[in-house]
Amino acid sequence: MKIQSKYLLLNSIGLIKDQQGRYLCDPFWAKDLKLHLDYISDLHLCCPVIEAKPDEDVDQLAKKVSYNFGGMADISDYPINIVPLKYSDGWLGVIKGLLPNFLRINRAITKDTIVHTDGAGWPFPLSFYVLPIRWFKHFKWVMIIESTFWMVKKDAPFHPLKAFTQACHQWFLPRCLKAADARIFTHEEYKKMFFEGDAQTHVASYTNLDSEFLIAETELIKKQAARSTLPLRCLFAARLVKEKGVMVLLDAIEQLSKLDVTVQIDLVGSGELEQTCRDFAKQSYGKVDVNFVEPVAYGPEFFNFISSYDALIIANLTEEQPRIVFDAFGQGLAIIASDTDGLKTVTKHQENAILFKTGDANAMAAAIQEAAEHREKVAAFGRAGLTFARSKTHQQMHKNRADFYAEVFAV
Numbered sequence: 001m002k003i004q005s006k007y008l009l010l011n012s013i014g015l016i017k018d019q020q021g022r023y024l025c026d027p028f029w030a031k032d033l034k035l036h037l038d039y040i041s042d043l044h045l046c047c048p049v050i051e052a053k054p055d056e057d058v059d060q061l062a063k064k065v066s067y068n069f070g071g072m073a074d075i076s077d078y079p080i081n082i083v084p085l086k087y088s089d090g091w092l093g094v095i096k097g098l099l100p101n102f103l104r105i106n107r108a109i110t111k112d113t114i115v116h117t118d119g120a121g122w123p124f125p126l127s128f129y130v131l132p133i134r135w136f137k138h139f140k141w142v143m144i145i146e147s148t149f150w151m152v153k154k155d156a157p158f159h160p161l162k163a164f165t166q167a168c169h170q171w172f173l174p175r176c177l178k179a180a181d182a183r184i185f186t187h188e189e190y191k192k193m194f195f196e197g198d199a200q201t202h203v204a205s206y207t208n209l210d211s212e213f214l215i216a217e218t219e220l221i222k223k224q225a226a227r228s229t230l231p232l233r234c235l236f237a238a239r240l241v242k243e244k245g246v247m248v249l250l251d252a253i254e255q256l257s258k259l260d261v262t263v264q265i266d267l268v269g270s271g272e273l274e275q276t277c278r279d280f281a282k283q284s285y286g287k288v289d290v291n292f293v294e295p296v297a298y299g300p301e302f303f304n305f306i307s308s309y310d311a312l313i314i315a316n317l318t319e320e321q322p323r324i325v326f327d328a329f330g331q332g333l334a335i336i337a338s339d340t341d342g343l344k345t346v347t348k349h350q351e352n353a354i355l356f357k358t359g360d361a362n363a364m365a366a367a368i369q370e371a372a373e374h375r376e377k378v379a380a381f382g383r384a385g386l387t388f389a390r391s392k393t394h395q396q397m398h399k400n401r402a403d404f405y406a407e408v409f410a411v
Helices: 027-036 058-062 091-108 127-134 160-179 188-194 217-227 246-256 274-281 300-307 324-330 361-373 375-389 394-409
Strands: 003-010 015-017 023-025 040-051 080-085 114-118 140-145 182-185 201-203 232-237 263-268 288-292 311-314 334-338 353-356
Touching: 003 127, 003 394, 015 058, 023 027, 027 040, 027 394, 040 091, 080 091, 091 127, 114 127, 127 140, 127 160, 140 160, 140 188, 140 394, 160 188, 182 188, 182 394, 188 201, 201 394, 217 375, 232 361, 246 274, 246 288, 246 361, 263 274, 263 361, 274 288, 300 324, 311 324, 311 361, 324 334, 324 375, 334 361, 334 375, 353 361, 353 375, 361 375
Parallel strands: 003 040, 003 114, 015 040, 040 080, 114 140, 140 182, 182 201, 232 263, 232 311, 263 288, 311 334, 334 353
Antiparallel strands: 015 023
């Protein structure tokens, strides 16, 4: 049964309106929106929209709103009503757009609307606009927490704007969650962090993995047998920013180069540290073969690409739960990852993953060395990951959410 009420989805992931009037967005986000339409009849997307100027390069503009790989997807023919907001990439932009964005969101929220917001969005999530509207308007509100990238590490040097951003989130988020009618958390630690009680809550990982892209077990075993005598191939695919542990990884590679370890590590992604990674990959690291590889479009090409690896490296410094974990498990890759709470809820040390102390380059190097020297263990972890991934597809995640909405909102 579809939700018939007006469903207003507020999200900080922006759209680009190109010179032809098409709406373009991140391919992961496009796929997610399409699955929303399976159980929502009247979907309204309220998000920042950047209109490309006649002479503006859309591909360059896309870097402002696309967090993943493989260009932009066209959603112009999706049956979605677009409610455009002013784009902001910092506090100055938030201040400039505060009043117009508040007024647009307020107008978009009508009686009995289901309002969907999350706790992410740099530096000021759209949920924060909704909280004061809650005081004088009646609507149904579902709040989702799937990221805490804004949290400042305890040992990080003091930065006034980052400290202020964290303080805003720590004040607003618990109040938004309390005011909401339903709450979704992508792992249990987020729930413990921000909300007391169990009323109207749903805890489930966020995944983009489609069931059609799961590798067959017979194919996986064949692939593992063919690669068993070859050097370990590892993939690091992420936004190339400090929060993803990029510098920790580069340090770990330098540590590995001093050891008698033969391994290939490919870096994929874009971000502020992209050039640093490109330059790093041009250097020699002994038996550690480091390459910078261009990203591929998400879909069949992407899954064929990651299937050629033995393990995925994740070096996160914050508590996010990277969606690529599920993609990697779906192709039978073992996981070598930092032991954040977000990762520990979907990986099991020495069962489908090798976990190391977060932010510790020496521990990461040791984990990679362990994987390189115990290929049979890596293969077993990959098979265990595939078994886990079968129940964690994107379609199943949305079905579970739809069932939760039906229970809470009686739709």
